[in-house]
Amino acid sequence: MSVPRTSALTPEQARQDMVDALVEERADLGMEKLPEQVEEALRAVPREVFVPGLPLVEAYDRHQAIVTKHDEAKRVALSSVSAPSIIALMLQRADIRPGHRVLEIGSGGYNAALISHLVGETGQVTSIDIDPDVIARAERCLKEAGVDQVHLAVTDGEHGFASRAPYDRIIVTAGAWDLSPSWEEQLAVGGRVVIPMRVRGLTRCLTLERAEEPGYWRSLAADMCGFVRMQGVGEHWERMPLLHQEEGSQVGLRLEDGPQVDVDALRRALTQDGETVWAGACVRADEPTDALDLYLASTADGWALLTAQRGAITSKLIRPVVLMGTPAMVDEEGESFSYRALRRSPDDEELYEFGAVGHGPAGRRVAQNMVDLIGVWDREHRGGPGPRIDLVPIDTAAEDLPTGRVVSKRHTHMILNWTANPFE
Numbered sequence: 001m002s003v004p005r006t007s008a009l010t011p012e013q014a015r016q017d018m019v020d021a022l023v024e025e026r027a028d029l030g031m032e033k034l035p036e037q038v039e040e041a042l043r044a045v046p047r048e049v050f051v052p053g054l055p056l057v058e059a060y061d062r063h064q065a066i067v068t069k070h071d072e073a074k075r076v077a078l079s080s081v082s083a084p085s086i087i088a089l090m091l092q093r094a095d096i097r098p099g100h101r102v103l104e105i106g107s108g109g110y111n112a113a114l115i116s117h118l119v120g121e122t123g124q125v126t127s128i129d130i131d132p133d134v135i136a137r138a139e140r141c142l143k144e145a146g147v148d149q150v151h152l153a154v155t156d157g158e159h160g161f162a163s164r165a166p167y168d169r170i171i172v173t174a175g176a177w178d179l180s181p182s183w184e185e186q187l188a189v190g191g192r193v194v195i196p197m198r199v200r201g202l203t204r205c206l207t208l209e210r211a212e213e214p215g216y217w218r219s220l221a222a223d224m225c226g227f228v229r230m231q232g233v234g235e236h237w238e239r240m241p242l243l244h245q246e247e248g249s250q251v252g253l254r255l256e257d258g259p260q261v262d263v264d265a266l267r268r269a270l271t272q273d274g275e276t277v278w279a280g281a282c283v284r285a286d287e288p289t290d291a292l293d294l295y296l297a298s299t300a301d302g303w304a305l306l307t308a309q310r311g312a313i314t315s316k317l318i319r320p321v322v323l324m325g326t327p328a329m330v331d332e333e334g335e336s337f338s339y340r341a342l343r344r345s346p347d348d349e350e351l352y353e354f355g356a357v358g359h360g361p362a363g364r365r366v367a368q369n370m371v372d373l374i375g376v377w378d379r380e381h382r383g384g385p386g387p388r389i390d391l392v393p394i395d396t397a398a399e400d401l402p403t404g405r406v407v408s409k410r411h412t413h414m415i416l417n418w419t420a421n422p423f424e
């Protein structure tokens with residue numbers, strides 16, 4: 001039972017409370033225990049110094065990233081001090097040891113201070129950012145926190161930071177689309193890259209280890225995460241045709257690769273009533289759907305993400321969706337589409353049933369295709385280990401590509417295979 005506080009919250013108390021809550025939450029969710037050294041670092045580094053002026057409860061909200069810079073025109077965040085929960089997970093995946101040389105791409109100060117704690121006096125931390133304001137801010141905060149071991153530099157992370165290589169670990173903290181060849185060149189033998197990477201529009205934090213052959217990588221884990229977008233040479237924007245343009249009620253499709261679409265036909269399709277097909281497969285209200293999203297992204301032809309502004313839902317133009325991106329599919333003609341829907345289960349009010357809404361001449365068929373894939377995931381992959389994710393060089397001959405869904409980027413092909421053992 002928690003004891004009511006009689007005095008004002010101190011930074012020390014807020015920090016310990018945050019870590020206690022993080023540890024407890026991970027146990028409740030059945031997640032792996034946080035490594036002791038990561039827990040110790042989180043208990044030691046004063047996060048409030050890296051988000052000055054913020055009330056302690058916000059500074060120490062374990063799930064809250066603190067945005068420090070916006071792009072007003074594009075209405076997106078450019079920089080933030082990441083949320084403790086995702087930082088903890090990435091540090092766990094990175095498995096940083098005393099004496100390691102670590103490169104952090106995307107700075108803020110807080111994570112670099114934690115890494116400093118993990119590598120100890122014999123280690124080395126380099127933290128780079130494309131934005132001089134971010135580096136100036138990180139420098140001030142690190143000084144204030146008494147952390148003097150971090151080498152900061154303003155540069156585009158796409159090129160890594162050759163003068164302090166090799167690195168045992170590279171941690172990328174901006175949403176990347178591809179893996180830069182510089183990072184492989186600058187990584188020590190047995191090294192690891194932890195990186196939020198886009199997988200057909202979804203973002204997953206991959207823990208990448210090199211396979212034997214140069215240019216080949218295997219992911220040890222693919223965790224849910226969200227990050228500000230990578231800028232600079234590695235920046236990549238998906239196509240985003242708008243199907244409904246009214247400000248406040250916009251509906252769009254985010255297309256990373258694949259389908260060519262007839263935007264006018266899709267716009268017309270959305271003006272007509274949709275047809276909904278229900279899947280029978282259900283989830284609890286608090287159950288994450290990220291595994292299903294990744295399965296659909298890996299298996300659906302014509303894959304897209306439907307994005308929406310709230311007004312499109314309140315006006316009933318579309319059924320309720322995840323505003324940032326709901327699984328969607330476009331047919332071969334590019335004239336019809338479907339998107340994933342949920343309704344309270346008619347059989348059990350604790351559960352929500354998956355379905356798909358189809359629009360356009362082939363709307364019902366695309367909705368049925370999506371529901372069929374949801375059925376396969378439910379029967380064969382639900383609760384399983386997820387896909388094996390390999391990265392192979394972009395010049396790999398087609399006949400040498402591993403089996404699975406191939407997502408081609410600039411330097412690499414990403415291969416997602418749900419039938420291979422991801423740990424083999």
Ligand SMILES: C[S@@+](CC[C@H](N)C(=O)[O-])C[C@H]1O[C@@H](n2cnc3c(N)ncnc32)[C@H](O)[C@@H]1O
Nearest residue numbers: 079081082106107108111129130157174231232
């Ligand atoms: C989420 S913030 C980093 C958070 C930080 N690691 C922390 O301690 O919480 C992402 C940062 O990546 C930076 N960034 C984006 N593209 C970059 C690039 N190409 N090279 C280096 N930094 C980049 C942004 O300027 C932003 O400051």
